[in-house]
Amino acid sequence: MRFLHFSLFILFFTLHGCATKETAPESNSQQSNTGITTTTEPQEENSNVDETKEESFEDEFEKEFSQNEEKETYDPLNRYNRAMTSFNDSVIIYGLTPVSKAYASIFPQPLRLGISNFVHNIQFPIRFTNNLLQGKFQNSSNELERFIVNSTVGLAGLMDPAKHYMDIHPHEEDFGQTLGHYGVGPGFHLVIPFIGPSNVRDIAGITLDAYLSPLVNIRGLENYKIPQNFGESVAIYAVHLINKTSLHLGEYEDLRKDAVDLYPFLRDIYEQKRDAEIGE
Amino acid sequence: MNKQKREIMLTKIIIVLCLSIMSLYGIEEQNIQKVMDTKVKQVLNNLKNKSMSQSQKDQKNVRIIDEVFDYNTMAKISLGKKWKTLSNNEKAQFTKAFERKIKHSYLDKLRLYNNQKVNIKKLKKVKSNRITLETQVIGIDDTYKVIYLFYKKKQNNQWYIYDVELVGVSIIQTYRKQFSEFLKTKSVHQLIKSL
Numbered sequence: 001m002r003f004l005h006f007s008l009f010i011l012f013f014t015l016h017g018c019a020t021k022e023t024a025p026e027s028n029s030q031q032s033n034t035g036i037t038t039t040t041e042p043q044e045e046n047s048n049v050d051e052t053k054e055e056s057f058e059d060e061f062e063k064e065f066s067q068n069e070e071k072e073t074y075d076p077l078n079r080y081n082r083a084m085t086s087f088n089d090s091v092i093i094y095g096l097t098p099v100s101k102a103y104a105s106i107f108p109q110p111l112r113l114g115i116s117n118f119v120h121n122i123q124f125p126i127r128f129t130n131n132l133l134q135g136k137f138q139n140s141s142n143e144l145e146r147f148i149v150n151s152t153v154g155l156a157g158l159m160d161p162a163k164h165y166m167d168i169h170p171h172e173e174d175f176g177q178t179l180g181h182y183g184v185g186p187g188f189h190l191v192i193p194f195i196g197p198s199n200v201r202d203i204a205g206i207t208l209d210a211y212l213s214p215l216v217n218i219r220g221l222e223n224y225k226i227p228q229n230f231g232e233s234v235a236i237y238a239v240h241l242i243n244k245t246s247l248h249l250g251e252y253e254d255l256r257k258d259a260v261d262l263y264p265f266l267r268d269i270y271e272q273k274r275d276a277e278i279g280e
Numbered sequence: 281m282n283k284q285k286r287e288i289m290l291t292k293i294i295i296v297l298c299l300s301i302m303s304l305y306g307i308e309e310q311n312i313q314k315v316m317d318t319k320v321k322q323v324l325n326n327l328k329n330k331s332m333s334q335s336q337k338d339q340k341n342v343r344i345i346d347e348v349f350d351y352n353t354m355a356k357i358s359l360g361k362k363w364k365t366l367s368n369n370e371k372a373q374f375t376k377a378f379e380r381k382i383k384h385s386y387l388d389k390l391r392l393y394n395n396q397k398v399n400i401k402k403l404k405k406v407k408s409n410r411i412t413l414e415t416q417v418i419g420i421d422d423t424y425k426v427i428y429l430f431y432k433k434k435q436n437n438q439w440y441i442y443d444v445e446l447v448g449v450s451i452i453q454t455y456r457k458q459f460s461e462f463l464k465t466k467s468v469h470q471l472i473k474s475l
Binding site: 057058061062065066109113116117169247250251254257258259260261264265268269272273275276277279 | 450
């Protein structure tokens, strides 16, 4: 069904392309006709022809870029999201960044990288399951290989020999992407405090991921989980966040500078990025 | 009055001159991969060079990317349909402001990612006048996909970059959305100022 839509879409655009190609010279002649009727200034005629040339060139880009804009973002929680974005923004700038800077000055980079690798490795069940669910069997088996190698030779996942020596790279997949893969739309955008931009589909995804992640406590699954209560989960998340930020200092502040208006900027970036990840 | 006219004329001439100089560059189709590879290497070498000051590095890097980045087209696309409603003067002002914005943003990012390795992955011809070049930036703990989008200029058959996609996020698309939202409530002049 998705393929049908896709091919119809392409067909539509190729046909559309043909149509504009044919009409282009026509509009050209029309333009020069009007140029002739006002013959007083021959220069103007020239610029008219130039403009139509430019127009068809612009139209091509216009089509290319407006394709992705057709789905107007449905954003019923705009006001809440805006407020939450500026809250998260202050948390990052006045809390997370200074703390991560101090943290980075205490712990050497190799150690921080080790922690980052460890957290990534232990979340293997999420990637493995979602690759499987999307029918990406080769990726799942790569993930399994990575987990076995990195958990043993890589000292419980602190190091990543699978990537560096065996050239087996991770395949990031989560439940949000699996849902997207099977055609579930994003729903409306929702900014989560301390976590950041998300949407209905991805929140459902995060919830399902939490069951698989050994780093989030779930009542009844204590044997499988590292944290035994909510407080411990939060502590692990905080350390992970600080550690991750310490490896990417200045990036958020830099990204933020590109924004004319922060909330829609971060929202669009998030949605574009997720669409790209789902499409992979 | 006359003086004003002359000044306008002069700026027009300068703009035209700048444009014609710009269009001398660009890349030929068969060279895209090679040229981009050397450009990326040059930029990375500049960033790693400890004998140069930051502003010297920036200058050098700007010169390297100027040859392939078509800022005029980027500015046009980013405004979308609104572009046609602008006066020539506004167009010139906007393009200038936008070019500065893009350059600064790009240089800031380069400054952050100075210890990274870049692999050129694959070149894909999407259409007769569109090519994408996929590259992979290897960071400390992650790898990022960066795609350069080229178009062919009819006038000289050379290829120019009109957009860059960082981990699936199109830079120009992001500006487009922001600008269109901004212009719903505010004027083009305010936009130029805010850039």
